Amino acid sequence: MTSDLRDSIRSIPDYPKPGIMFRDITTLLGDARAFRRAIDELVQPWAGTKIDKVAGMEARGFILGGAVAHQLSAGFVPIRKKGKLPHATVSIAYSLEYGIDEMEMHEDAIAPGERVILVDDLIATGGTATGAVSLLKRIGAAVEAACFVIDLPDLGGAQKIRDLGVPVRTLMEFAGH
Template identity: 50%
Template sequence: MDLKQHIRQVPDFPKPGILFYDISTLLAHPQAWQETVRQLVGAIGPEKPDILAGIESRGFLVAAPLALQLGLGFVMIRKQGKLPGATIPYTYDLEYGSDTIEMQEDAVKPGQRVVVLDDLLATGGTMRASVELLRKMGADVRGCACIIELAFLSGREKIDIPVHSLISFES
């Protein structure tokens, strides 16, 4: 099955000049979604994770069903101020300014093997920040995975662990 056929491209969203790669059409197609989960299980299985971390918010849609399929736990990486209880923040630079992500302080245990998931890898900033946040918490981050990679933005070059993607757009 060609999963790329199930990705809708929406021009000028969320602002003019941006081409948005929408996974909602993939999620709505049962066979394509099952194939996506199957392929991601195969991609991250060799990393032998103890737990999966999903990046807000579409990364939750990717990580949670994989965790269920693999019999693993799932933890959330969210924007600052979205999680209850004590959290650990990580601030990182953007093109213009900075952003902060965080996790609940007890979300992962030191030494726990983690794979980070999101729907899309673009410039790699948020994925790299997520890896660094998990390392700050003592996790053994084994790899990252996503459904879509915008290879022309070279995001994987910012990440120093294996990156698995199912669909690559070259331009």
Template identity: 55%
Template sequence: MMQSTNSILFRSNSLTLSPAVNNSRSIATSLAPPFKASAAKTSSPSATPTLPLISLRNYRSALPSPRCTVSDSETVQVQEMAAEDAQDPRLARIASAIRVIPDFPKPGILFQDITTLLLDTQAFKDTIDLFVERYKDKEISVVAGIEARGFIFGPPIALAIGAKFVPMRKPNKLPGKVISEEYSLEYGTDTMEMHVGAVEAGERALVIDDLIATGGTLGAAIKLLERVGVKVVECACVIALPELKGRERLGDNPLFVLVNAPGA
């Protein structure tokens, strides 16, 4: 996505700032104050509660918290945060374990690096536990992991909830017969593939990746599964970049994320 002024180009696990970005809209690369979780407050019993926003370090500002919204007249748009309790120490540990690297893989990009999360055994366990707690009783038989970081989180979740793990891969990576789904990128298109026979009609699936940006890969995975009669129960990610509006690309498929990455 590109705008003529104050534009921000987004790719994968990163934010790309164009030279035209105004100083007032630029993303700070200096270290932010330590993580703070804001408790939800409502002005009345009928008011819609504000779900917690978990900020990643190395940022100075945070976007508004996503809310679960349901409309009878519009397409259902559902995004949930990890826990109702904003003081859950696991969320703070996960957020503080994710590193933001400026100018990687090229200048102007802020890369959301989960390798530091994987080095922290407690934070990694907390991440898996939060997903397992959510999905263990939802009769999910398929955990579909998106290449490549979905391969990290998907298998332990699948084992814990008694589901099979199905890899969703880029073209020419799977050795057997595949079905394919093309999806659009910022420039051009890409393709996602899944083995024929990996899933069966009537199964219930969880689609998982480390991060949702524009939502293209998650959307392609959903279409692949639905084409063979699989019900997608939910999509799940560790990190979300709300400013890229990937949630909108998922239609009425629900999305669950652990932490929000603040944007510009």
């Protein structure tokens, strides 16, 4: 969006493997002004509307989603990797670049019809995020939007979420992957 928010993202070449430019939001999180601004901009379209829950994906989505939920006076729902939640769960398998993984949430975390926003730090290929949207819809959530600080549009993930009928909000884009 604006240069100062974009400038708060650290880029690390060849991580986690050669040819990948890793976009690190820990520098944004450590900068109080940038962190507050990012949360304010993620929340802005829903200020004054009724959002029941914010769902965040492990792990950076917990940080961002918790702050968004607080600003919206909404509950927070963690979406975790399989086997990490202590109560009865509902799960879904989703595609990763080199295989399949599973994520889950508590089966009673969201009531049918509740208005939910999904939050994470970055949308790339969309495998995890589309899995989370499908999981939320399966238990009856009204998924109002998926929000990310960073979009890597060359990888097409945001479009996959839009193809599921869910609007996508991102604060900035970076070319490549």
